[in-house]
Amino acid sequence: MWEQLLEDAPRFFGPYNLLFLGEALLNTLLLSYLGAAMGFAIGFGLAIGRHPRLYGVLPLRIVATLYVETFRRIPFLVKLMCVFFAFQLSGAQASLFTVALVTVVLSAAAFAAEIARAGIESVPAPQWDAAEAMNFSRWRVLTRVVAPQSWRVALPPLFGYAVGFIKSTSIASQIGVLELTYAAKILNTRGFSALLCFGTILVVYFLICWPTKRLGERLEARLAHRTAR
């Protein structure tokens, strides 16, 4: 088996395949990081819009809660299919990549909203009282008092989910988005050994996930040092 691998390797890592894998890697990175970043931004917005002491007016709270509770409970693949068919039904011309990105964003937003809510609620009500009594606007209560104290609670699960989304993007291969997993499948059907194809992307996935997790841990340690006071 090893001889077979060694014989295949130079051909597998040829310039054409590397370029192909590179494009797949770029798509995986874009789906994961861009998707998570956009999703988290929307999620924070949802958390702020849901909070009764921030901007939570009732209709907004109902819609946001419904969205968050639903999207956290649907498997990624099902969400992907829903978005895919929603685009088809609407007749909008969207690339498969866009469909996958929208799915990641919608998922990430729901999870981030819930994490941010937990972070906001970790700040005791008397901190709000003090700020409001001193005439802080809602935005300032949030940005100067509540958010700085929320990060400690919110950051670890956020990075946990970020790593989760990197892995979830492999499901986008099901609709034919050229990301790492799909690339491995294609190369496999072109006659390269499954071990070589999937072994390679396994290493690549690890190389993306591991630094993400480390970054999270380092930020967490820094915040614990600065705001655990």
Place this chain on the structure above:
Amino acid sequence: MVPIDPGISRLAFLSIAGLTVSYGGKVDVLRDVSLEVERGEVVGLIGPSGSGKSTILRTLVGLMKPRAGRVSVDGAPIDYSSRGSLRAARDRFAIVFQQYNLFQNMTALRNVAIAPTLVKKRDRAQVEAEARALLARVGLAEKVNAYPDELSGGQQQRVAIARALALKPDILLLDEVTAALDPELVGEVLDTIRALQRDGMTMLIVSHEMGFIREVASRVAFLDQGSVVEVGPPAEIFDTPKSARLRDFTSRILRH
């Protein structure tokens, strides 16, 4: 000039009339409370737990919404249902809480300086100089860069008082500010308040420290079940209570 109607008596500096506050829209935690505080006066609020003392202070700064009643400061009525009026009211009052409520993510100096710089848009260097002076005044000159969790309860409470003073309030509201402190730390906070009284600060003080109230307050209001039962000079309230409820309360307090 609008002629002043001689039939209307002059309003006190802080005038509360018929204040009623309900909780969750059902129970009245305050019922028809009226109270007047003159400029430079210190008024003590006493009464059993749950009698509504803290609710008065929390309502004045807009942390609870009154259902009925009128509040005016220096003749200007406050409409608690209007955002603008509430903002104006909050500029008049500063409140110090039982649990200090210092912002945990800021140093002592930042805690004191943040509202004047951020909310009142004053020059940061000038505000910080004032904040340092205020912290020195409460005996914490060397703690300006300490975070709340590095300070004792008494020190945190003194930072909280400095933070309230930095707002230059017309009226300082003190909500059981020594109740959460270890007995040996109570004295330092009370000394700070005594100094404020000497400087002529108008204060409304909720406290269980009866000896202290007797000493600093010019008048005392006794509350029970959300209503003001008796108001008078400390000697009257503590020595010759008129109502049975106040007699019962003082006898229980003095027995301890």
